[in-house]
Structure formats: C-alpha cells, structure tokens
Amino acid sequence: MKILLINPEVPNTFWSLKHALNFVSKKALLPPLGLLTVAAMLPESFEKKLIDMNVTRLRDRHLKWADMVFLTGMVIQKKSVDHIIERCKKLNVKIAAGGPLFTAFPEAYLTIDHLVLKEAEITLPTFLKDLQKGCPEPYYTTRERPDLKETPIPQWDLINMKKYGLMGIQYSRGCPFNCDFCDVTRLFGHVLRTKTKEQIIAELDSLYAAGWRGELFFVDDNFIGEKNVLKKELLPAMIQWMEQKNNPFCFNTQASMNLADDDELMTLMVRAGFDCVFIGVESPDETSLTECHKTQNTGRDLVAAIKKIQQFGLQVQAGFIVGFDGDKPGVFDRMINLIQDSGVVTAMVGLLNAPRGTNLYKKLMSENRLTEPPTGDNMDCTMNFIPRMDIHELLGGYQKVLNTIYSQKYYCKRIKTFLENYNFADAIMPKVRYSSIKAFFRATWRIGVIEKGKFHYWKLILWSLKKPRRLPLVVRFSIYGFHFRKMLKSIRFQMNELAAASANAGNSVG
Numbered sequence: 001m002k003i004l005l006i007n008p009e010v011p012n013t014f015w016s017l018k019h020a021l022n023f024v025s026k027k028a029l030l031p032p033l034g035l036l037t038v039a040a041m042l043p044e045s046f047e048k049k050l051i052d053m054n055v056t057r058l059r060d061r062h063l064k065w066a067d068m069v070f071l072t073g074m075v076i077q078k079k080s081v082d083h084i085i086e087r088c089k090k091l092n093v094k095i096a097a098g099g100p101l102f103t104a105f106p107e108a109y110l111t112i113d114h115l116v117l118k119e120a121e122i123t124l125p126t127f128l129k130d131l132q133k134g135c136p137e138p139y140y141t142t143r144e145r146p147d148l149k150e151t152p153i154p155q156w157d158l159i160n161m162k163k164y165g166l167m168g169i170q171y172s173r174g175c176p177f178n179c180d181f182c183d184v185t186r187l188f189g190h191v192l193r194t195k196t197k198e199q200i201i202a203e204l205d206s207l208y209a210a211g212w213r214g215e216l217f218f219v220d221d222n223f224i225g226e227k228n229v230l231k232k233e234l235l236p237a238m239i240q241w242m243e244q245k246n247n248p249f250c251f252n253t254q255a256s257m258n259l260a261d262d263d264e265l266m267t268l269m270v271r272a273g274f275d276c277v278f279i280g281v282e283s284p285d286e287t288s289l290t291e292c293h294k295t296q297n298t299g300r301d302l303v304a305a306i307k308k309i310q311q312f313g314l315q316v317q318a319g320f321i322v323g324f325d326g327d328k329p330g331v332f333d334r335m336i337n338l339i340q341d342s343g344v345v346t347a348m349v350g351l352l353n354a355p356r357g358t359n360l361y362k363k364l365m366s367e368n369r370l371t372e373p374p375t376g377d378n379m380d381c382t383m384n385f386i387p388r389m390d391i392h393e394l395l396g397g398y399q400k401v402l403n404t405i406y407s408q409k410y411y412c413k414r415i416k417t418f419l420e421n422y423n424f425a426d427a428i429m430p431k432v433r434y435s436s437i438k439a440f441f442r443a444t445w446r447i448g449v450i451e452k453g454k455f456h457y458w459k460l461i462l463w464s465l466k467k468p469r470r471l472p473l474v475v476r477f478s479i480y481g482f483h484f485r486k487m488l489k490s491i492r493f494q495m496n497e498l499a500a501a502s503a504n505a506g507n508s509v510g
C-alpha cells in the first residue's frame with residue numbers, strides 16, 4: 001500500500017520565524033514530528049512518502065501516486081487542510097486524518113474518509129488492522145492515553161533535514177498544571193507520561209546517525225513535569241552521551257516557572273546542553289495569574305525568577321497574554337516593564353483566546369460570551385470571546401505593547417539586558433558553522449545596510465565585540481528582531497481592520 005503523509009502549509013506567523021529562516025536558507029523551523037512518528041508505526045510493507053508543504057510543493061502527481069493520504073494538522077493550518085481535502089476528493093484519493101485539528105474539531109471533518117483521532121499509538125493499530133481486513137471505519141477515537149514506552153523513533157529518512165532550522169524530539173506528554181486557557185492538558189492529560197532514558201538516547205543516536213548537528217527542540221509542553229526522574233535518570237544519561245559525542249547538539253524546550261526554584265535541575269540541564277527554555281509568564285498581575293490558575297507564577301518576583309534562570313545559563317523566551325477579565329488599563333505598561341526588565345528578548349505577547357473544551361471555554365460559554373471558533377493564531381488580533389475591557393482600549397494597549405517591545409530601541413536594550421545577565425560560562429553554545437557565517441553577512445547587509453534604524457544594529461555589534469562570545473547571539477537576535485518587525489507590520493494592518501470591524505459590531509471581536 002502506498003501512503004502519502006502530508007503536513008499542510010502553516011501561515012507566516014510570529015512563531016513561524018519565516019523571515020528569519022531565510023537568513024540561514026531554511027524553509028521551515030521544524031519538521032512534522034507527529035507525522036514522522038506515525039510513519040514509523042506503519043507496516044514495513046507499506047511504501048511511504050512525506051510532503052511537508054512548508055518545504056515542498058504538493059503536486060497532483062504525488063496525490064495520484066498514493067493509495068491513501070495521511071493528513072495531520074493544527075487549527076492554524078485549517079485553510080491549507082481544506083484545500084488538500086478538496087484536491088484529494090477531485091482525484092479520488094482516500095484520506096485518513098489525525099492530529100490536534102481533527103481531534104479538536106472532528107465534527108467539521110465528517111466528510112473525511114477516516115478520522116483517526118487522539119494519540120496514534122492507540123487508535124492507529126486498530127485502523128490499520130481494519131484497513132488490512134478491507135473494512136476500515138470512518139471514525140477511530142479512544143479515552144485511553146498510551147504509554148510512551150511503545151512510541152517508535154520518528155522515521156527521519158522521510159525528510160530532508162537540511163530544509164529545517166531545528167529537529168524535534170519528545171520526552172513527555174501531559175502537564176501537571178491547570179492553566180484554564182490551555183488545551184494541552186485536555187489533549188494529553190495531567191499525568192505526565194514519559195519515554196525512558198534509553199528511548200531518548202536511542203532517538204539522539206538516530207538523529208546523530210542521520211547526520212543532524214546543531215539545535216534540537218524537546219517539544220514537551222512542560223519538560224520539567226517530573227523533576228526527580230530528570231535529575232536522577234534522563235539528564236545524567238544525556239550528559240554522558242553529549243560528552244562521548246563531543247557535544248553535537250544543543251537543546252531548547254518549554255518549562256514552567258518553578259524551574260527557577262531548582263538549582264540542581266538548572267545546573268544539570270545546562271550541563272546536558274540546554275541553552276534556552278520557553279516559559280509561559282502570561283501576566284505581570286497577580287489577579288490575572290490567579291484568574292487563569294497560573295499558580296506556579298503567583299506569589300513570586302517574576303523578574304528575579306527569570307534572571308536567575310538566565311544566570312544559570314539558560315536563555316528565557318516567554319509567552320505573555322492580555323485580555324484577562326481582571327486586566328486593568330495599567331497592565332500594558334506593567335507588561336512592557338516586565339519584559340524589558342527581565343531581558344526576555346523573544347517575548348510572544350498574544351490576545352487571550354479560549355480553545356474549545358478548556359475550563360476558560362466552559363466558563364465563557366456559561367456567561368454567553370463566546371463568539372467564533374479561535375483561529376489558532378494568538379497573535380493575529382482575534383479573540384473568540386467578548387472581553388471585559390473595552391475592545392478599543394484592549395487593542396490599543398496590545399498594539400502599544402507590541403510596538404514598544406519590538407521597536408529597535410527597546411529590542412536592542414533588551415538584548416543588552418539579557419546578555420549582561422546571562423551566564424555563558426557553563427553553556428554549551430551552538431558551534432559556529434558555515435551557515436552562521438553566511439547568516440552574519442546577510443544580516444549585516446539586510447539589517448545593517450538596507451533597513452531603517454541600522455545604527456541600532458551597529459551599536460549592538462560594536463558593543464558585543466567587547467566580549468566576542470556575545471556576537472553569535474547578537475546576530476541571531478537581530479535576525480529574529482527583523483522577523484518580528486516584519487510580522488508587526490502585518491499585524492498593524494490587521495489591527496486597523498479589526499478596530500473598524502468592531503466599531504461596526506459594537507464591542508465584540510470574532
């Protein structure tokens with residue numbers, strides 16, 4: 001049987017880093033790890049091809065080759081998903097679809113031949129059995145959550161690694177916390193399920209053998225959900241592996257703020273090669289943090305906690321949200337101060353949205369405040385509910401935060417704040433490669449010669465030369481900044497349209 005696995009196109013967003021990837025001649029940030037994992041679960045007798053539409057064009061000849069298309073998707077890929085479904089229908093190619101979009105909105109895709117929902121480790125084997133018997137059902141789902149000990153190594157040979165900025169690896173699923181806007185716990189549960197250290201070492205070996213060097217993203221939603229196992233088992237094994245192989249990788253991941261409370265864990269993570277963590281900081285205000293049950297962030301000095309993590313050798317990227325019921329007009333300035341003072345260079349500020357099934361969604365439904373389904377992009381100026389704050393005030397404040405933190409002046413100031421606090425001593429830094437040198441020259445031309453405000457770039461470069469270890473990070477941040485400024489331009493445009501639309505429709509935003 002011939003299976004064509006398709007990852008639909010993702011629009012250009014703050015998270016896609018598309019403008020930044022151009023500097024290093026990469027097409028996409030990460031490969032579709034879900035599809036690569038699913039591919040590895042298929043029988044060996046199946047022929048497989050994978051088209052990631054973010055790096056390769058999907059042609060009719062690809063579809064005609066296939067006996068069945070295996071389609072994945074996030075909500076943000078909806079437009080491309082709809083287009084693929086239409087093309088498959090025209091060419092009479094059957095589809096089996098799975099992944100977060102279909103699991104969250106199955107009723108919107110009942111015309112698809114086979115929905116294989118939730119985690120494939122459970123639903124896929126039943127589907128495959130039925131398929132081989134010649135009687136596959138239209139709908140497969142489960143209430144169970146699989147043990148990750150059975151999850152295979154992703155099938156790397158289906159992609160061209162050179163097209164991607166990072167490779168992905170997954171250690172755990174689930175998160176013990178209960179933030180009310182987050183659908184990770186609805187998708188993957190509160191009980192953390194992990195792979196064994198042997199599985200992770202085998203995955204590292206497989207990536208190494210496939211020729212990958214450089215950055216690896218642990219895609220876990222909260223890598224530190226089970227600290228003791230990390231400290232006793234996984235991290236020591238990774239430290240040993242990295243030493244043996246002469247540090248071929250550096251790692252980044254997502255973690256909760258309580259990382260700052262555990263010096264031993266931070267030390268071990270840095271020794272293992274972690275140099276960056278993404279943390280959901282969300283809000284400078286205790287009331288808003290309490291409102292959304294972000295208990296791990298309450299009752300602490302957030303700036304001090306972030307700085308402490310940086311001092312251990314981990315860059316902190318962070319997510320922030322405005323639009324909580326408890327947000328007062330002063331929240332915007334407090335958020336700018338928090339971001340600037342803590343030196344979070346990559347700060348992702350979004351408008352609150354309520355994904356379906358979350359506690360926030362249920363609360364808003366009971367208050368009759370839900371509008372349209374979320375678009376899946378928390379930075380496209382849409383909300384799927386009516387906020388408490390006046391919409392113009394909220395959008396104006398949001399715009400002010402974005403305009404300020406991504407302005408060259410504030411952005412460069414933040415880079416300095418971060419680098420002055422960051423401990424390089426123990427960090428395993430990404431090795432300088434040919435592509436980094438090329439990126440430096442491209443950045444110098446694009447940001448240092450062509451772009452407005454170039455003196456900020458040159459000031460920063462000259463400043464970094466006092467301590468040359470800072471230079472690669474300064475160049476990298478400058479390239480990210482270029483992407484953020486480009487995205488901001490399109491957001492401004494959407495903002496204006498949205499403000500006009502909401503003026504016509506009273507206070508609601510959809």
Ligand code: B12
Binds near residue numbers: 104379
């Ligand atoms: C890595 C990641 C990214 C990466 C890239 C993802 C990529 N190229 O695949 C980056 C950082 C770019 C990213 C970005 C975003 N992401 Co993201 N991301 C993740 C994350 C953390 C891990 C995904 C992953 O690799 N998992 C590991 C694999 C093995 O699991 P999986 O993909 O779920 O696949 C399993 C099943 O779903 C299923 N399956 C998947 N596909 C298929 C297909 C078939 C045919 C079958 C049978 C089964 C199947 O089987 C697999 C094995 O069990 C998830 C959260 C999570 N825990 O999954 C969020 C998540 C997928 N992201 C999400 C969102 C919202 C975003 C953003 C839109 C955020 C934003 N607000 O802007 C952006 C935008 C995208 C962009 N412009 O690039 C949401 C999606 C929600 C939804 N219902 O669609 C998630 C679930 C997190 C969340 N709850 O908020 N993301």
Ligand code: SF4
Binds near residue numbers: 185
């Ligand atoms: S800590 Fe992160 S992953 Fe866990 S529930 Fe909160 S937002 Fe979701």
